[in-house]
Amino acid sequence: MKLTSRIIGIPGWIYHLEVGDDYLPDSEVKEGTNTLDHPAVRYMEAHYLTTSGLIIANCKMSFRKDTEDIFRVEGSNILLNFGLNGSIEFEVESLDPLHPATLKYHNISYTPDFNGRYLMPAGQEIHYVCIILSENFYFNLIRKESILHQDFVTKVQKKEHTYFSPGPFKLTPAVKCVLAEITAANRQGRLSRLLLEAKIKEILVIQLEQFLSLVQPETGSLPIPASDIPKLVEARQILDDHFVNPPLIPTLSKLVMLNEYKLKVGFKAYYNQTIYQYVIHKKMKLALSLLKDGQHTISEIAYEVGYRDISHFSNAFLKYYGYRPKDILVRK
Numbered sequence: 001m002k003l004t005s006r007i008i009g010i011p012g013w014i015y016h017l018e019v020g021d022d023y024l025p026d027s028e029v030k031e032g033t034n035t036l037d038h039p040a041v042r043y044m045e046a047h048y049l050t051t052s053g054l055i056i057a058n059c060k061m062s063f064r065k066d067t068e069d070i071f072r073v074e075g076s077n078i079l080l081n082f083g084l085n086g087s088i089e090f091e092v093e094s095l096d097p098l099h100p101a102t103l104k105y106h107n108i109s110y111t112p113d114f115n116g117r118y119l120m121p122a123g124q125e126i127h128y129v130c131i132i133l134s135e136n137f138y139f140n141l142i143r144k145e146s147i148l149h150q151d152f153v154t155k156v157q158k159k160e161h162t163y164f165s166p167g168p169f170k171l172t173p174a175v176k177c178v179l180a181e182i183t184a185a186n187r188q189g190r191l192s193r194l195l196l197e198a199k200i201k202e203i204l205v206i207q208l209e210q211f212l213s214l215v216q217p218e219t220g221s222l223p224i225p226a227s228d229i230p231k232l233v234e235a236r237q238i239l240d241d242h243f244v245n246p247p248l249i250p251t252l253s254k255l256v257m258l259n260e261y262k263l264k265v266g267f268k269a270y271y272n273q274t275i276y277q278y279v280i281h282k283k284m285k286l287a288l289s290l291l292k293d294g295q296h297t298i299s300e301i302a303y304e305v306g307y308r309d310i311s312h313f314s315n316a317f318l319k320y321y322g323y324r325p326k327d328i329l330v331r332k
Contacts, residue, residue: 001075001134003055005046008068010038014059020052021075021134027052029193040065042123047183051193053137054200057130058183065122073114076159078138079130080207082106082171082179086126089119094161103128105168106175108207110156129183131200141201143322147277148208165211172210178203205321209285212272224266231258232270239275243282244306249275284320287313291328298325 001021005014014034020027034046042062049056073079083103091098093115103126120126133141135156144153155162182199224232235256239246246252252275253260268274273281283305290301302313317325 001053001055001073001077001132003057003073003132005057005059005069005071007036007040007063008070010036010040010067012036012038014044014046014061014069015048015057017048017050017055017057019050019055019134021136022052023134023136023140024052025194025197027193029196040067049196053134055130055132056182057128057132059129060125060127061120062125063120063122067120067122069118069120071114071116071118073111073132076112076135077110077114078133078135078156079109079111079114080106080133080204081109082129082131082175083168084127084129084171086124086128087121088124088126090116092116095163101168104171106171106207107168108152108164108204108211109162110152110164111161112159129179131182131203133200141197141204141322142208143319146320146322147273147280148205148212148320164208169207169210172206174206175203175210178206201321201323205288209281212281223269224262228258228262228266229270231256232263232266235263235267235275236271236278239279240282243279243286244304246279246306280316280320283307284317287317287325288321288328291325301325 002018003015005016006012007014012034014036029049029051031049032047034044034048036044040063042064044061045059046061047058083101083105086103087100088103089098089100090096092109092111095109095111098117098119142149149164152162152164178199182196182203235252235258238252238255247255249260249264253263256263258266264275267278271278287301287305290296290304291298296304298314299310302308302310305313307313307316314324314326317323
């Protein structure tokens with residue numbers, strides 16, 4: 001996997017980095033900063049961290065004239081893009097036509113090769129962070145079987161250019177907090193590499209959950225009447241209040257006065273997941289929060305989220321996040 005980024009008409013590289021595609025947990029983290037010395041450059045600080053299967057680019061720059069950045073990633077990649085400041089125009093081959101954008105968003109894309117062109121007006125203070133993962137690295141963080149990204153995985157396997165979600169999402173405080181932890185410190189050394197990997201996994205999960213929770217279909221495309229939507233909303237509220245010990249579908253159907261077929265089909269269409277998947281999502285989100293808090297044992301957390309068997313809880317957590325609860329405690 002190779003990242004190159006250069007300004008047309010200005011000698012030198014913003015980034016010229018190459019790493020292997022394999023996920024190697026013992027590979028060292030390399031760190032550096034690039035600058036460009038040219039009259040057109042007001043300032044530039046292009047920081048990077050690299051290890052096998054991973055490139056993190058954290059770039060702040062501003063120019064005295066309008067400039068064009070050719071940003072490319074050679075090799076199959078999943079790119080987590082965080083725009084932090086500035087207004088630009090950009091296009092990405094097979095993904096986006098040329099259009100204006102304010103850098104206050106984040107998204108996730110997959111491309112067999114990423115070819116982007118970014119037009120930056122004079123005087124703009126640009127700041128972005130890109131976390132670029134090889135397929136191998138990505139699927140070691142989030143297992144292919146995880147319900148967080150099933151449609152995305154299908155497109156990756158078909159080598160289709162795609163975004164995880166239809167459009168970019170605003171940066172939430174949770175995303176900003178973890179991103180700051182990723183970019184703030186010197187990450188060299190094996191222990192620090194493990195912490196870095198854990199934080200990348202954490203921000204990925206936050207992104208995927210945000211995308212899934214906000215994507216809903218147009219009302220006209222639902223397989224049930226629009227008049228039944230308030231009943232679906234009521235069903236979700238009941239599940240939110242009682243997800244630790246949720247009502248069975250026949251009981252939930254009676255509570256919201258919607259037959260079981262309409263409830264199951266309508267819920268999946270409107271919320272982009274089945275009732276069962278939604279309950280698991282709520283359980284796992286609470287479980288992760290309790291694990292991070294560090295005040296409970298795994299057995300206590302399993303009980304808190306509705307599991308009487310710790311092995312069942314551990315397997316459910318593994319299926320959802322791609323790693324076991326004990327891995328969180330080890331990293332703390």
